[in-house]
Amino acid sequence: MRLTVERLLDRQEIEDILIGYARGADRADVDLIRAAYHADAIEDHGGVYVGPAADYVALMAKILPTAPLMSHLCTNISVEFVEADLAVTECYFLTFSRREAESGSFDSLTMARCVDRFERRDGAWKIAHRRLAWEWNHEMPINETWGRGMIIPDIGKAVRGAKKPDDILYGAWARQRSGEEIAA
Known part of the structure; x- marks a missing residue:
């Protein structure tokens, strides 16, 4: 299917939201995370959290400022426009984080996919419902020698x-x- 200029602009707006969400998680910029969702959105974070996205954002506001530094790579973004104001997206998140546990510090590399239902309301595309699926995780000892x-x-x-x-x-x-x- 050939995309119109308007659809390309819609797609760019959706991609910007996904990438902004990742930046928000990495930098503890909760405003960016909040901006990704409609006020009545649902967040299903792969069974770890399921409920209103607003409550999820409030939880992230408490956790992220003191969480270890992490990097979310947002890749393999697919956007399917179902209707004029409805799109389904799939996005891969590859996340690196340095973790602390009673047994000691370690590095964690995790792959997850988000399947989002985006809706355009009042002219703005945002997530109406997110479902995350955990793909794999690899943990390793810290070996930072640059x-x-x-x-x-x-x-x-x-x-x-x-x-x-x-x-x-x-x-x-x-x-x-x-x-x-x-x-x-």
Whole structure:
């Protein structure tokens, strides 16, 4: 099926929401997660949580600020337009996180798929119902040498990712015009 320009714009809006959700999870930016859902949306997080998305977002607001740093890679995005204002999407999330347990620290790599029913209401596409399926998980001991020192010889000088508002994404420098830049 050939997509119209309007459908391509719809698809881009949907993809932006999925990627914004991932950014929100990684940076503890709960506003981005909340913005992904309609107010009456349902979240089924693979059986771990099933209920109103608003309650899920409230739970994430408590957990994410102190959760370990993680990275969600949003890939293999499929969008099927069922009706003018209804789309079904499938998106793969590959998530890396550093975890703490009584037995010690470890790294975790997890693959999950989200199948979302997106609805356009009042001109905005958002998730009306999300179902997540866990695909696989791999855990490994922490082995962070940064290429045995070849990538980053002095890790103490490296700029590291952080949560909102401390991550470089939220710095005023990025929103200043050249010549008006401010430090850090």
